Amino acid sequence: MVIIAIIILSYLLGSIPSGLIAGKAKGIDIRKHGSGNLGATNTFRVLGVKAGIIVTLADILKGTVATTLPDLFNQSDLHPLIAGVAAVIGHMFPLFAGFKGGKAVATSGGVLLAYAPLMFVVIVTVFILCLYITKYVSLSSIVAAMAALIYAIIDGDRALIIVVALLAFFVIYRHRANISRIKNKTEPKVKWL
Numbered sequence: 001m002v003i004i005a006i007i008i009l010s011y012l013l014g015s016i017p018s019g020l021i022a023g024k025a026k027g028i029d030i031r032k033h034g035s036g037n038l039g040a041t042n043t044f045r046v047l048g049v050k051a052g053i054i055v056t057l058a059d060i061l062k063g064t065v066a067t068t069l070p071d072l073f074n075q076s077d078l079h080p081l082i083a084g085v086a087a088v089i090g091h092m093f094p095l096f097a098g099f100k101g102g103k104a105v106a107t108s109g110g111v112l113l114a115y116a117p118l119m120f121v122v123i124v125t126v127f128i129l130c131l132y133i134t135k136y137v138s139l140s141s142i143v144a145a146m147a148a149l150i151y152a153i154i155d156g157d158r159a160l161i162i163v164v165a166l167l168a169f170f171v172i173y174r175h176r177a178n179i180s181r182i183k184n185k186t187e188p189k190v191k192w193l
Helices: 002-015 018-025 040-047 049-072 080-092 105-115 117-134 137-155 158-174 176-183
Strands: none
Touching (some): 018 040, 049 105, 105 117, 105 137, 105 158
């Protein structure tokens, strides 16, 4: 019963629409601006760098907190990564925002921050380097997801490999429209770098 409650709580944590909350604080519904996405990238575009950073950190924190819940409640039978995945699903399909959420990047990062901090540092570094070179957030997110999978395979933790493969799939699938725009050279580049 406690395990089910943790999974539900993790999903609800993930469902907190950080971008929507940040926008409402400024009287803006970011779903009606930019890409219409509730994630951090659209928050940066619509609300600016400060709000974008706050939303990024909030979305990361959702994954981190959810992943620590099994330990917090002494539920060793529930793998922490399962709680983390529940939060990522909540972020993508948030109960509190009509089941239309973000693209799984920051919350997935938060899961890895809690479970494999060194991996988190590596993928953030890869993301920043790729972003600096290409100016594409979407491409940098995909490259970071692939780097995480390579890291997990090298690490050899079977649960981590499975979950990172799933998270990488989420990230790539949620960016399929961006991939098309990159191919067509219509994907917007970040202007604040």
